[in-house]
Amino acid sequence: MAEPILDIRDLKKSFGALKATDGVSLDLRPGEIHALIGPNGAGKSTLIHQIAGSLKPDSGEIRFEGRDVKPLDMAARARLGMGRTFQVSSLAPEFSALRNVMLAVQARQGSSFRFFKPVMHDRGLTEPAHEALARVGLSDRADVPAAELSHGERRQLEIAIALALGAKAFLLDEPMAGMGPEGSQALTRFLDRLRGEAPILLIEHDMDAVFALADRISVLVYGRIIATGSVDEIRNHPAVREAYLGDGA
Amino acid sequence: MTRETTISIVIVAGLLAAAFIAQAMGETFYITLATRMAILGLAATGLNIALGLGGLVSFGHAAFFGIGGYAAGILATHAFNSEPLLLGLPGTNQMIVIWIAGAIAAGLVAVLIGLISLRTSGVYFIMITLAFAQMIYYFAISWPAYGGEDGLSIYVRNAFPGANTLAPMSFFLICFGLLALGLVLFALIRASRFGAALQAGRQNETRLAAVGIAPFRVRLTAFVISAMMTALAGALFADLNRFVSPSMFSWHMSGELIVLIILGGVGRLAGPLAGAIVYVLFEFALGGITEHWQFFLGLILLAVVLFARGGVMGLLAGRARHG
Numbered sequence A: 001m002a003e004p005i006l007d008i009r010d011l012k013k014s015f016g017a018l019k020a021t022d023g024v025s026l027d028l029r030p031g032e033i034h035a036l037i038g039p040n041g042a043g044k045s046t047l048i049h050q051i052a053g054s055l056k057p058d059s060g061e062i063r064f065e066g067r068d069v070k071p072l073d074m075a076a077r078a079r080l081g082m083g084r085t086f087q088v089s090s091l092a093p094e095f096s097a098l099r100n101v102m103l104a105v106q107a108r109q110g111s112s113f114r115f116f117k118p119v120m121h122d123r124g125l126t127e128p129a130h131e132a133l134a135r136v137g138l139s140d141r142a143d144v145p146a147a148e149l150s151h152g153e154r155r156q157l158e159i160a161i162a163l164a165l166g167a168k169a170f171l172l173d174e175p176m177a178g179m180g181p182e183g184s185q186a187l188t189r190f191l192d193r194l195r196g197e198a199p200i201l202l203i204e205h206d207m208d209a210v211f212a213l214a215d216r217i218s219v220l221v222y223g224r225i226i227a228t229g230s231v232d233e234i235r236n237h238p239a240v241r242e243a244y245l246g247d248g249a
Numbered sequence B: 001m002t003r004e005t006t007i008s009i010v011i012v013a014g015l016l017a018a019a020f021i022a023q024a025m026g027e028t029f030y031i032t033l034a035t036r037m038a039i040l041g042l043a044a045t046g047l048n049i050a051l052g053l054g055g056l057v058s059f060g061h062a063a064f065f066g067i068g069g070y071a072a073g074i075l076a077t078h079a080f081n082s083e084p085l086l087l088g089l090p091g092t093n094q095m096i097v098i099w100i101a102g103a104i105a106a107g108l109v110a111v112l113i114g115l116i117s118l119r120t121s122g123v124y125f126i127m128i129t130l131a132f133a134q135m136i137y138y139f140a141i142s143w144p145a146y147g148g149e150d151g152l153s154i155y156v157r158n159a160f161p162g163a164n165t166l167a168p169m170s171f172f173l174i175c176f177g178l179l180a181l182g183l184v185l186f187a188l189i190r191a192s193r194f195g196a197a198l199q200a201g202r203q204n205e206t207r208l209a210a211v212g213i214a215p216f217r218v219r220l221t222a223f224v225i226s227a228m229m230t231a232l233a234g235a236l237f238a239d240l241n242r243f244v245s246p247s248m249f250s251w252h253m254s255g256e257l258i259v260l261i262i263l264g265g266v267g268r269l270a271g272p273l274a275g276a277i278v279y280v281l282f283e284f285a286l287g288g289i290t291e292h293w294q295f296f297l298g299l300i301l302l303a304v305v306l307f308a309r310g311g312v313m314g315l316l317a318g319r320a321r322h323g
């Protein structure tokens, strides 16, 4: 079996008495989409925060391409190749969609200490940024400030940013939320192809998308992973049906 | 050219024209007013890099303004008395040397203040920068070697190659030239990759980190550049008044620089200059009538904050757009 890109071992995180992450172990292998599902408040976003470095775990291990990333801050982990999107979009609101992506391009080039060349005339930045926008279907919205984009468009923009970063793994926190059925279907087709570029840890409530895309599914309930398996295994898992999918799912 | 650029150029050219008209009418006092506008405009343009672009509300930029001023005062005093300064180095009455010395000194102090204060944000950042500036203020008051509370006179205005700096117009042109350079530098930085990172950090620090750019280094660099520009203005201010005193370090001064930016337009190219023009005009027009002119200035400021968020530049050039 190929070495996992991302490998999490026995991760724990409490908020006071609440165990938001309670001994989670999980990995992400090359070429796969690993879906993480679970009811609201299960601790899915908290897990992504700890992987990406915006929250510090209490204990446990996080390895990215074999490397212990726990000492690294969020920016350093992003430079290693974690392409992360937020459940509540997090963009530079005054910047246009294009400039938001250009920021990722310049970060990837490691060149934020250049003081004199205007970015808008810098094709080394604008061209890759336009490409990334085109891939998510936002080309005609390139000049719109992020604050004026719809919820769904902001989601797409975050994915474009992760693409422009040249991410080695995508950590997507509910990318379909607020997108509408057509948007979800388009994004589903897009993610299906994207997994060939880099594996995806996908948190998603849209079960059609999850069942269509996932190579593996892990189910998180109250901070614990109660099952990991293929789509069929999870569909038929009694504890999962009881805890999460409910009858008739 | 964007509308903002056009209006900025009109404002800058207007200041230059005003000085020449005053010169033609033989009104040197008005040249001095224009010089004051240029110097305060430069000081606030420096602050605008940190505050306007980076969202770093430094309430301690008087520290850098004062360091520039004292660099001029101290170096000039040593040159005047022919006493060596330190390590046997002489003083100097050459403005260019003074500017470099003042800017470097302010830059070094800004590194120290920045390393500590930039670990905080919001109100804490405001208070820590204020605290550092006040420390320097009290140090200046209690340091007798350079006049302590009484300040330090510069007996002859410092020299600039090829210019008679005592002629008001010559000195104005020197100040105006530096102001123009400061504005060009601001515009370049704002449009650059560094400026993009700096402004993104103001809008959303998490976004900046999520693409892999650590906000701290970007901000520290901006803070230092900002401090150096404000120090340069401080050196000019000392030469304008031919006097430096600890009041250059006072929190009033820091507050005044922030006021100039809010009046003129936060983060806008000619905002701080527009603010300085309004401020100096106001001080001149009302200062003669009432000692309480700052009360009326306060009312205007309130009106700007409540009704004209973008200040003068917001009124003239509309909302800022970021490509």
Ligand SMILES: Nc1ncnc2c1ncn2[C@@H]1O[C@H](COP(=O)(O)OP(=O)(O)O)[C@@H](O)[C@H]1O
Pocket: A015, A018, A020, A038, A039, A040, A041, A042, A043, A044, A045, A046, A047
């Ligand atoms: N910063 C925080 N402080 C305290 N509690 C938190 C914090 N973040 C999340 N929680 C709590 O942790 C639990 C898991 O939250 P979250 O990870 O957002 O769940 P999910 O993404 O699965 O819906 C929730 O009960 C939530 O209220």
Ligand SMILES: [Mg+2]
Pocket: A044, A045, A046, A087
């Ligand atoms: Mg969540």
